[in-house]
Amino acid sequence: MIKTNLTxxxxxxxxxxxxxxxxxxxxNKLIDKKGLGSDFLGWINWPNDYDKEEYSKMKQIASRLRxxxxxxxxxxxxxxxxxxxxxxxMIRGLLPNDKVQLIYVGNTISSxxxxxVLDYVENKEFAIVNASKxxxxxxxxxxxxxxxxKLIEKKGKEIAKKRIVAVTDKSKGALKKxxxxxxxxxFVIPDDIGGRFSVFTPVGLFPLMVAGVDTxxxxxxxxxxxxxxxxxxxxxxxxxxxxxxxxxxxxxxTEVLVSYEMQMQMYTExxxxxxxxxxxxxxxxxxxxxxxxxxxxxxxGQFIQxxxxxxxxxxxxxxxxxxxxLNVPKDDEDLDGLNYxxxxxxxxxxxxxxxxxxxxxxxxxxxxxxxxEFDKMDAEMFGYSIYWFMRSCAISGYLLDIxxxxxxxxxxxxxxxxxxxxxxxx
Amino acid sequence: MIKTNLTxxxxxxxxxxxxxxxxxxxxNKLIDKKGLGSDFLGWINWPNDYDKEEYSKMKQIASRLRxxxxxxxxxxxxxxxxxxxxxxxMIRGLLPNDKVQLIYVGNTISSxxxxxVLDYVENKEFAIVNASKxxxxxxxxxxxxxxxxKLIEKKGKEIAKKRIVAVTDKSKGALKKxxxxxxxxxFVIPDDIGGRFSVFTPVGLFPLMVAGVDTxxxxxxxxxxxxxxxxxxxxxxxxxxxxxxxxxxxxxxTEVLVSYEMQMQMYTExxxxxxxxxxxxxxxxxxxxxxxxxxxxxxxGQFIQxxxxxxxxxxxxxxxxxxxxLNVPKDDEDLDGLNYxxxxxxxxxxxxxxxxxxxxxxxxxxxxxxxxEFDKMDAEMFGYSIYWFMRSCAISGYLLDIxxxxxxxxxxxxxxxxxxxxxxxx
Numbered sequence: 001m002i003k004t005n006l007t008x009x010x011x012x013x014x015x016x017x018x019x020x021x022x023x024x025x026x027x028n029k030l031i032d033k034k035g036l037g038s039d040f041l042g043w044i045n046w047p048n049d050y051d052k053e054e055y056s057k058m059k060q061i062a063s064r065l066r067x068x069x070x071x072x073x074x075x076x077x078x079x080x081x082x083x084x085x086x087x088x089x090m091i092r093g094l095l096p097n098d099k100v101q102l103i104y105v106g107n108t109i110s111s112x113x114x115x116x117v118l119d120y121v122e123n124k125e126f127a128i129v130n131a132s133k134x135x136x137x138x139x140x141x142x143x144x145x146x147x148x149x150k151l152i153e154k155k156g157k158e159i160a161k162k163r164i165v166a167v168t169d170k171s172k173g174a175l176k177k178x179x180x181x182x183x184x185x186x187f188v189i190p191d192d193i194g195g196r197f198s199v200f201t202p203v204g205l206f207p208l209m210v211a212g213v214d215t216x217x218x219x220x221x222x223x224x225x226x227x228x229x230x231x232x233x234x235x236x237x238x239x240x241x242x243x244x245x246x247x248x249x250x251x252x253x254t255e256v257l258v259s260y261e262m263q264m265q266m267y268t269e270x271x272x273x274x275x276x277x278x279x280x281x282x283x284x285x286x287x288x289x290x291x292x293x294x295x296x297x298x299x300x301g302q303f304i305q306x307x308x309x310x311x312x313x314x315x316x317x318x319x320x321x322x323x324x325x326l327n328v329p330k331d332d333e334d335l336d337g338l339n340y341x342x343x344x345x346x347x348x349x350x351x352x353x354x355x356x357x358x359x360x361x362x363x364x365x366x367x368x369x370x371x372x373e374f375d376k377m378d379a380e381m382f383g384y385s386i387y388w389f390m391r392s393c394a395i396s397g398y399l400l401d402i403x404x405x406x407x408x409x410x411x412x413x414x415x416x417x418x419x420x421x422x423x424x425x426x
Numbered sequence: 427m428i429k430t431n432l433t434x435x436x437x438x439x440x441x442x443x444x445x446x447x448x449x450x451x452x453x454n455k456l457i458d459k460k461g462l463g464s465d466f467l468g469w470i471n472w473p474n475d476y477d478k479e480e481y482s483k484m485k486q487i488a489s490r491l492r493x494x495x496x497x498x499x500x501x502x503x504x505x506x507x508x509x510x511x512x513x514x515x516m517i518r519g520l521l522p523n524d525k526v527q528l529i530y531v532g533n534t535i536s537s538x539x540x541x542x543v544l545d546y547v548e549n550k551e552f553a554i555v556n557a558s559k560x561x562x563x564x565x566x567x568x569x570x571x572x573x574x575x576k577l578i579e580k581k582g583k584e585i586a587k588k589r590i591v592a593v594t595d596k597s598k599g600a601l602k603k604x605x606x607x608x609x610x611x612x613f614v615i616p617d618d619i620g621g622r623f624s625v626f627t628p629v630g631l632f633p634l635m636v637a638g639v640d641t642x643x644x645x646x647x648x649x650x651x652x653x654x655x656x657x658x659x660x661x662x663x664x665x666x667x668x669x670x671x672x673x674x675x676x677x678x679x680t681e682v683l684v685s686y687e688m689q690m691q692m693y694t695e696x697x698x699x700x701x702x703x704x705x706x707x708x709x710x711x712x713x714x715x716x717x718x719x720x721x722x723x724x725x726x727g728q729f730i731q732x733x734x735x736x737x738x739x740x741x742x743x744x745x746x747x748x749x750x751x752l753n754v755p756k757d758d759e760d761l762d763g764l765n766y767x768x769x770x771x772x773x774x775x776x777x778x779x780x781x782x783x784x785x786x787x788x789x790x791x792x793x794x795x796x797x798x799e800f801d802k803m804d805a806e807m808f809g810y811s812i813y814w815f816m817r818s819c820a821i822s823g824y825l826l827d828i829x830x831x832x833x834x835x836x837x838x839x840x841x842x843x844x845x846x847x848x849x850x851x852x
Contacts, residue, residue, distance in 0.1 A: 078724025093538065095529075095546040103521075107721040109779055111772035112519065112803065113688040115750035120521040138779075139720055141762045142772070145755045174761040181759070195724075253679055253737045254713060262539040273725035280729025287680060287729060287737055289715050294565055295533040297839055298504025298621075299699035303706025303713060305835030311679045311713055324541035329571045333607070335600040336567045340849055346537035346568070349847065353535055353564075356842030364838050377538065409731030412790050413723055416782030421775065423766055 001228070002388055004235040005318075005371035006242060011250075018241045024232055026398040035398055037405030042192030044394075046200050047222035047387060054187060058202060061165065061185055062209035069125045069163070070099050072210045073117070073147055075106035076131040076203070077139045078273060079195020080167075083204045086270035087382050089263045091213050093323065102211050105147060106130070106140030114146060126151065127163035129210070131203045133189050135168060135175025138417070167202045194405055196274050199386050214379045221383025229391050236392035239315075242370050244399045246313050247286050252368070254287045254312040256304075260350050261319055261377065265292050271389060278393050278404040285400065294353050305365045313368040314361060318354060321376040322347045427654070428814055430661040431744075431797035432668060437676075444667045450658055452824040461824055463831030468618030472626050473648035473813060480613060481641075484628060487591065487611055488635035495589070496525050496550045498636045499543070499573055501532035502557040502629070503565045504699060505621025506593075509630045512696035513808050515689045517639050519749065526636050531573060532556070532566030540572060552577065553589035555636070557629045559615050561594060561601025564843070593628045620831055622700050625812050640805045647809025655817050662818035665741075668796050670825045672739050673712050678794070680713040680738040682730075686776050687745055687803065691718050700815060704823050704830040711826065720779055731791045739794040740787060744780060747802040748773045 006012040029035030031044070065072070074081050081104050088102050105117055128151060130144050152160045161183045168175040170188045179186045187202035198204065200222055205215050229236055246252045255275070257268045268290035279285035289312070291300055304312065328349070330342045341349060361367040374381055397404025418426035432438040455461030457470070491498070500507050507530050514528050531543055554577060556570050578586045587609050594601040596614040605612045613628035624630065626648055631641050655662055672678045681701070683694045694716035705711035715738070717726055730738065754775070756768045767775060787793040800807055823830025844852035 077721060082725065093542045095542045097545050107724075108686075108688050108718075109720060109772055109776035110687045110689075110748070111751045111776065112749040114772060115752060116519045116521045116689075118752075119523050136762045136764070138764070138767075138775070141764045142754045142767060142775070145757060145762075145764065146752070149755045174763065178759070178761045181761075253734065260534075261536045262534050263536075263542075269725065276726045276733070277724075277728040280726075280731075280733030283733065283735050285729055285733040287715070287733070288726070289680075289713070292534070294535060294839075295503060298533075298703075298836060299508065299695065300702045300706075300714070301839065302703040302833045302835040303711055305706075305838055307702070307706030307709065307711040307713070307835075308679065309709050322536070323538040325537045326541060326544075326572070328568045329575045331571060333604070335604045335607075336562050336571075337600065337850075338562070338564070338567045338571065341564075341568060341847065344847070346535055346540060349564070349568070350535035350537065352846045353839070353843050356844075356846050357839040359842045360838040365835075407728045409728040409733075409791075410724060412731055412786040413720075413727065413779070413783040416785045417779050418782075420778045420782050421767065421770070424763075 001375055002235055002385060003373040004238045004242070005373060006238075010368070011245070015238065015242045015245060018245070020232055023237050023241070023395065026395050027232065029398060030394055036403035040192055040194045040197070040405035042190045043197040043200070043390060046193065047219060047226045050200065050219070051188070054202065055205070058187060058206050059209055062206060065127050065163070065210050066100055066212065069127045071101050071103055071121055071124050071126040072207055073121070073126055073128045074102050074104050074131070074207050075128060075140045075144045075147070076104075077107040077137060078277075079198050080131040080140065080203055081107055082196075082266070082270040082273050083199030083386065084207045086267040087199065087204060087208055087213060087218070087379070088211055089266045090377050090382055091379050092211065093263050098212060100210050100212065102207055106143040109139055109142070114143060118146070118150060121150070127165070127210070129165045129167060129207050130175060131167040131189070132175050133169055134173045135166075135178060136173075138414075165206065167206060196277055197390055197405075200383070218379040218383040221380035221385075222387040224380075225384045225387035225391075229388070236388045237395055239370060239372065240392045240396040240399060243286065243315070244396060246368060248400075250310075252286070252310060252313050254289050256312050256314045257288065257290045257317065258293055258314050259317040259319070260293050260354055261322070262292060263377065264317060264319075265290075274389055274393050275396070277407050277410070278397050279400055279402060281402050281409060284402055293357060297357065304361055304367055309366060313370070315370040315372060316354065316358065317372050317374055319374045319377055323377050427801055428661050428811060429799040430664045430668070431799060432664075436794070437671070441664065441668045441671060444671070446658055449663050449667070449821065452821050453658065455824060456820055462829035466618055466620045466623070466831035468616045469623040469626070469816060472619065473645060473652045476626065476645070477614070480628065481631070484613055484632050485635055488632060491553050491589070491636050492526055492638065494551060495553045497527050497529055497547055497552040498633055499547070499552055499554045500528050500530050500557070500633050501554060501566045501570045501573070502530075503533040503563060505624050506557040506566065506629055507533055508622075508692070508696040508699050509625030509812065510633045512693040513625065513630060513634055513639060513644070513805070514637055515692045516803050516808055517805050518637065519689050524638060526638065528633060528637050532569040535565055535568070540569060544572070544576060547576070553591070553636070555591045555593060555633050556601060557593040557615070558601050559595055560599045561592075561604065562599075564840075591632065593632060622703055623816055623831075626809070644805040644809040647806035647811075648813040650806070651810045651813035651817075655814070662814045663821055665796060665798065666818045666822040666825060669712065669741070670822060672794060674826075676736075678712070678736060678739050680715050682738050682740045683714065683716045683743065684719055684740050685743040685745070686719050686780055687748070688718060689803065690743060690745075691716075694718075697815060700819050701822070703833050703836070704819050705826055705828060707828050707835060710828055719783060723783065730787055730793055735792060739796070741796040741798060742780065742784065743798050743800055745800045745803055748776075749803050
C-alpha cells in the first residue's frame with residue numbers, strides 16, 4: 001500500500017477539495033479508451049490479463065538459464081531496461097551475493113563502457129536478452145551485434161543459440177526475423193504497451209526471472225494496486241492532483257523524488273522517464289529530478305534549504321520497513337559521542353533523519369513536500385508502486401491535456417544523427 | 427585542456443564582451459583573500475603547495491595495503507567521498523578488472539545498504555579509510571563503528587590496526603584522538619580546505635592511491651590548470667560568466683550537466699555538490715542536475731526537447747578521446763540495417779550523436795548549450811578539470827555575491843535530527 005501524505009504542504013485542503021468529477025471524467029476517458037493515446041492502453045488491465053502461458057514458458061527458460069550463467073546482459077534503452085534495473089536494485093539490493101548478476105548494455109554508445117563490459121564477461125558464463133520492438137534502434141542494435149559476436153566466439157553457435165533470448169514484436173521486425181533465422185527464443189512486447197509502461201511484460205519480467213526475483217509476488221502487487229485504484233478517492237490520483245496544482249497553479253518547475261535508500265536510486269530513474277517522457281511536451285510538464293538522502297543532503301541539501309525559492313518541490317518515498325536492520329555498536333570510550341544512538345537501530349535513525357529533514361525543508365526552507373509511504377522494498381511493493389505510478393501518471397497527463405503515451409520529441413535527435421551518419425534514406 | 431564552446435547559445439557575444447575588469451576584481455579578492463569565505467582558500471595554491479613528505483608516506487602505505495586487500499571501504503559523506511568516487515569511475519571505469527575495489531559507506535543511514543556491504547566483504551580482504559574532520563558526523567561515524575568492529579572480529583586487533591587509516595584534523599577531534607589511541611595511521615585534512623574542495627588532499631588522494639590511480643599524473647593535471655588559469659581570459663571564467671548570465675539575466679533555473687560517457691556519472695555528482703553547495707544560498711543559485719546521454723535521451727530527452735521552456739540549459743562534457751574504442755561488427759544478413767555504421771567506430775557514432783543532439787536541443791528545442799571539450803578521461807584530465815571547475819565556481823559564487831565556501835543550510839536538518847534523536851545538548 002502507498003499512503004500519500006500532504007501534511008506539510010500548507011495547501012492540503014485545496015488538493016483534497018479538488019473536483020472529483022474532473023478526475024472521474026478523465027478516468028472514464030482512460031478506461032473507455034476515448035482519451036489521447038488510446039492505442040497504448042494495454043498496460044491498464046495487464047496485471048490480470050497478461051498471457052499466463054507465455055509467463056510459464058518464460059519461467060521455464062529462465063530457470064534453465066540460471067543454472068548455466070553468472071551474468072545476464074540486458075540489451076535495451078529507456079523503457080527496455082529502466083524498469084528491470086529499478087526492480088533488480090530495489091528488490092535484490094546493490095551488491096547481491098547471489099547470482100545471476102544483470103549488466104545493462106545497449107543504453108549507451110560509449111566505446112569505453114562497452115569495452116569494460118567485454119573485458120568483464122571475458123571469464124564469465126553469460127547470456128543475452130535483447131529487448132527491442134523493432135531491433136533496429138541504434139544503441140541496442142550495435143551493442144547486440146558486439147555481444148552476440150562475443151558469445152558465439154566464446155561458446156560456439158549451438159550454445160549461443162540457447163543463451164540468446166529476444167523480447168520483441170510478436171510477428172514482424174528485424175529482431176523477430178533474426179530470432180527465427182537463428183533459432184533464438186522470443187517473447188512478446190504487446191502492440192499496445194509503450195516502453196515506459198512495459199515493466200510487467202516480458203521486457204521486465206524475463207530478465208527479473210533470470211535474476212531470481214519472485215515475479216509471482218511482483219504481479220500480485222500490481223493486481224493489488226489495480227484493485228485499490230478502483231475508488232476514485234485513491235492515493236495515486238491525490239498525488240497526481242497535488243503535483244498538478246504545484247506545477248500549474250503555484251508555478252513550480254521541478255519535482256525532486258527523494259529516497260533514503262541507496263537501492264532506490266534506479267527506481268527514481270525509472271520514475272524520471274515515466275513522468276518526464278509522458279508529460280514533457282507541448283511546452284508543459286515538470287522537470288523530474290531525484291536525490292538519495294542523506295548523502296545528497298551533503299550536496300544538493302544546501303540549495304534546497306537556502307537556494308533559489310519556488311523552483312522545486314520534493315516527493316519523499318518513505319520506506320517504513322527496511323530489507324534488513326542492525327544496531328549501532330557500543331564503544332566504551334565513546335570518543336565520537338555517538339553512544340547515545342546505540343539504543344536505536346540504523347533504520348530508526350534513518351527514519352528520524354527523514355522527519356528532521358522534512359521539518360527543515362518545509363518549515364524553514366519553504367519547500368512543499370509530498371510524502372509517499374511505502375510499506376517495504378520487496379517484489380510485491382515494486383509491482384504495487386509501479387502500477388500505482390503508471391495510473392497516477394496517466395491521469396496527471398490528462399489533467400495537463402497532453403497525450404501521456406507518445407514521445408515525439410525523442411525522434412528529433414535521431415533524425416539529426418541519422419542525417420550526420422548518412423543513414424540510407426536520411 | 428578544456429575548451430568552452432558557446433557557438434550554439436545565440437548570445438555568445440554578450441558573454442565574450444562581459445566586462446573583464448569585474449572578473450579581475452573578483453579574482454583579486456580571491457587571490458588576496460579579501461573576499462567572502464577567505465578562511466577556506468587553501469585549495470587555490472594546493473596543486474603546488476601540497477605536503478610532499480606526506481604525499482610520499484601516503485604512497486608507501488597505499489602500496490603496502492594494495493598487496494593485502496581486495497576491497498577498500500571509503501567512509502565519508504559529501505566532499506569526503508564524492509571526489510574520490512568521481513575519479514575512481516572516470517579513470518578506472520565502472521567495471522575495473524584490477525583490484526583494489528572501492529566501496530563507499532558512511533554516506534547513508536540505510537540499514538539495508540550497510541547490511542549488503544557487510545555481507546559483501548564477509549569473504550574478502552578489506553581495509554578502511556575514514557575521512558572526517560571531526561569524526562563525530564552521524565553517517566560516517568556510525569558506519570565506521572560497524573566496519574571497524576567487523577574488521578577486528580575478522581582479523582584481530584593487530585591486523586586491523588594496519589588496515590585502518592584516518593584522514594582527519596592534524597591535531598584535534600575525536601577521530602584524531604581515536605587513531606592515536608588505537609595506533610591507526612593518519613593523514614591531514616588542512617584547516618583551510620572545505621570538503622567539496624578537498625579532492626587533491628589526502629581525502630581524495632589516499633584512497634585513489636590504494637585503488638592504483640596514478641596520482642602523480644592527477645596532480646600534474648591540477649598544476650597545468652593552475653597555470654592555464656593565470657590569464658583572466660581563461661575558459662573557466664568564460665564558463666562562469668555564461669552560467670551567471672543565463673541564471674540572473676535570462677532567468678534559467680536549472681543547469682543540467684551532460685556526459686555521453688557512463689563512467690562520468692559520479693563526476694556529475696561531484697559537480698552537483700560543488701556548485702549546488704557553493705551557490706545555493708541567500709535564495710540564489712542554479713539547481714544543478716545531470717544526465718548521461720544517450721540513455722537519458724530516452725527518459726528526460728522528451729522534456730528537454732518539447733517540455734516547459736526556459737527552465738533549464740545544458741552544459742555538455744564532450745570527451746574527445748575515449749579510453750578505448752571499437753568498431754561495429756559487420757553482419758552478412760544486415761536485418762537490422764545497421765551495416766551502414768560498420769565503417770565507423772563506436773566513438774565516432776557517439777560523437778555524431780552528440781552533434782545531432784546539440785542541434786536538436788538548441789535549434790529545435792530552444793535550449794541553450796554550453797559545450798566543455800575534455801581531451802580525454804585519464805588522471806591528468808581529472809586533475810585538470812576538477813581544479814578548473816573549482817576556480818570557475820569560486821568566481822561564479824563571487825559574481826552572485828555569496829560566500830562560495832560555507833554551507834550553513836546543511837546544519838538545519840542536522841539540528842532537527844539531533845533534537846528528535848535526543849542528542850545530549852540538543
